[in-house]
Amino acid sequence: MKIITILGIVLLVAVSIFYYCDVDHGLAPLPGKLVATVYFRGEAPQNTEGVYLVVMPKFPPHAINELYMSPNSLPIDKDTVVTEMDLPFDHYEAVSLWWYSTETKSNLADILALPLDAGNNFLPLSFDITEENPIDTVKIYASWTRVDRDAAIEGTIYFNGPFPPNTLATAVAAYKYKPEENVHYLVWLKSIDFSIDSNPYHYRLPLRHGTVNYIAVFWLPEKANLTDFRTLGFYHDPDNPDQPGKLSIGNNETVSGIDIYADWSAAKP
């Protein structure tokens, strides 16, 4: 009887400890939330697979997986969509919409919308989720034309040697304006193709018609940041070889002969 009493007391103490002490329960629900109202403009391209809400703690992100992405696509058959994303308390440097195509692989140029802050030098719109302000709201205006690539440029890239063994990716990209700062590599991007893997390489870069002021070949070493591009060469203006070539491309037009000479010496750190 004495033994059972001792055992009972031990059990009672153990149960009390477990139930009344402040114990660690590990992972918990995220306490904050971003409510985004998305206004779509125009018609979604035929090759649209989906659109995802993306929130970036850092902009530009170090890698694509270092951002929060909605688990499923927003409805793409409506003009206005209200969506939410659960987030931890933190400061976030950008919010955007990411477009997925049925035809191509994920592409840095597939940012459908990236709200910019006019009051902050047109840098991406940042926001904070805090204990005092756990829910924030944002309006995103998304024009489908940004990802509706109805034109193309093509040419040949010539490299002056073999690809370095630490190559993560080699890309050709077209920009609305020449990037001057790190963030511009994503903000002014019209189209990019990371599939360059031979020398010489014939490329065809689909893009939205309009003006292109800078076309360049980039190289990314292993473990590099997303915007840590090393410029190997760019398309030169035939009339002014020191300057980047500019193009004005019409709807459904393909501009050929945009050849670029890439120099590996520019890839050195």
Add this chain to the structure above:
Amino acid sequence: MKRTLIFVILILFFPALAFSRGVIRGTVVDAQKGTPLPGANVQILGTLFGASTNLEGRFIIENIPPGNYDLRISMIGYRSQTKKNIYAGPGKEVTLNVKLKETPIEFDPIVISAGKVKQRLDQAPVSLSVVTAKDIARRNATNLIESLETAPGVNFIGDQINIRGSTGYTFGAGNKVLLLLDGVPVYAADTGEFNWDMLPPLDIEQIEILKGAGSTLWGASALGGVVNVITKSPSPEGKFMFSSIFGKYDHPYYEEWYWTNHERLFYSRFDLSYSKKFGPFGMRVSAGRFVSTGYQQLGAFEKYNLTGKFDYVFANKIKWTGYAAYSYIDRGFFVQWKGQNDPYEVDESNLDNYATTNQLNLYAKLAIPLSPRFGLNFRASMVRTLMGNQFGGNAGFNPAYGEGLEFQADWIPRYGHMVTFGVQYQHDAGSNKYFGNHRGYSLGPFIQDEWKLRKNLRLTTGLRYDRYQLIGGLKEDLFSPRLGINWQPFETTTLRASAGSGFRAATIVERFLELSIMNFKIISNPDLKAESSWAFDVGFRQYFTEDWNIDVSFFDNEYWRMIEAHLDLIRGQVQFRNITRARIQGIEATTNFNFPFSVSKQKFDFNSQISITAMNHEDLKWHEPLTYRPKLLATIKTSFGWRGLQLQVDYRYASKIAEVQIYPINDRVPMKFWDVRLSLDARKITLQASVKNLLQYNYAPMESNLMQPRTFILGVQGNF
């Protein structure tokens, strides 16, 4: 000349023809009750000789060459005994009466994984842990994972076993640990995955976990360790066993996470087994059913097992063993949660992720004791795996076949010197529309020499050569040497050191899979090279008292061309690649103690096992931690017994995983699980009530996958 040759062969392999022999016979009984112990194992250490006790607890070992021998008498649940310097000689018959004492903890069991022959754990040159049938029953384990998860230095990431940080998480394809069933490899030929549900816990006699590379003896895939599951042999007396386990999942800790009617979430497992020897023929058959609603969406499954183990001992002691296991699994695949605020749900687009798996394992072994000092072993095996309707549609999967043949010879040229040599052949084939039709084979001759240099000093050397050939593809030649020393300066102290290498050729899936899944494209890498490793291990084991020991080991595992999944997030691609170099170094300490005491004439038993494994792992090219590996593992298992009543508390800890691949910004926490159990032994029935994850700790070993919430379990096991 011909006559001389025959004579030499006879002398060499059949020394019994040249010398007279001795006989050792005896009985083994329970020390307290005096009742005979059928099925106890009697082993003459350092020889191929041994016997099991019959229904009356009697054993007999005949035809023993003259000499002094140490006899080891062991039985699960009892403290082993060694009878030293027993002399067996011409015309001499030794009779032994052995009384074994019951013990809740196995202190020094007999193992075979260290050297492919039976030996005492404290005489092995490598680090080994053992999980016994008693441990498995105590945990109410429903599968092999639950049987292994508290073993020192072991943790699981999803379904992938990680011994001292070797494996990490490779998305189910390829595993740096080799799983053996009675010494026979049982990985799926195409993916290299294990089916942890392939045999019911009721069938398991003992699980041995060899830490570090073991390719010299066990061949490909034994890169970071070997798990050898020893199944129960047919029982001398007719034995009927059953086990019934019912588990009820509690509500999630946070109300926000409620997603269904949680009152209805449960699992149940029922197993039956019958075992008996009929003269020279023995059989053991079992059947099991395991069903669950799961604790999350797509967690439901239905699993069935059918296993049979048969043996036949011919008049000349030649023993045939046959084994067959069939497993059917119909289950959902929870790839990742919908979000951290809906962790038990999946995105609607994934709700069709169901698959059926059929697996058949077969092996046949023939053990031919040509003489007391020379024996031959042959083995043929097959693993057939069929992944069914993967992810909803008819995905065109075909069965994958892995076939193996092995020849092994054990030769004892003189007392204390044992040579094991043989050759192993393995053929793997798999085909489906995602990776095409591929076949490969490996052929590996091996030799190991274990030499007792002095009474207390053993030296083990070994070498294996493997030729791996992918039909129509690359060809690789691999050498796996091994060296080990075991020194017992005092009877209670063991010092050991070993260096061994391991290798693993990439599986068919790792090389050739091409598949698009959830915005990612898996691309092939036909040029993937075999990964290899060197494992260095230095350790000591000290017995302070008969009931208390400590085992400490320092390890350094070096990897070359380590195969890891590489996520190319820019292009949305996953590819298996060779990492140039990696290193895992660490220290592991385990202590076992049993503390019996009395209060008011009542006898109590308190026993515990505490283990800590601290590791530093590094990708030496980028000087980063390896992915999906904790740096600290700890386990505390304690039990408090009074008469037939036992209270057990287990704690499992794994530090926060420093590096993951897919979502590095997601929350990560260390693992902290408490499990408690109460069991009552009432004659032939054991009743158990337990709670797993008592404190409702929410832990994700890999991104977006929570482990189970608190679970209440009732179990009953019977032995007739």
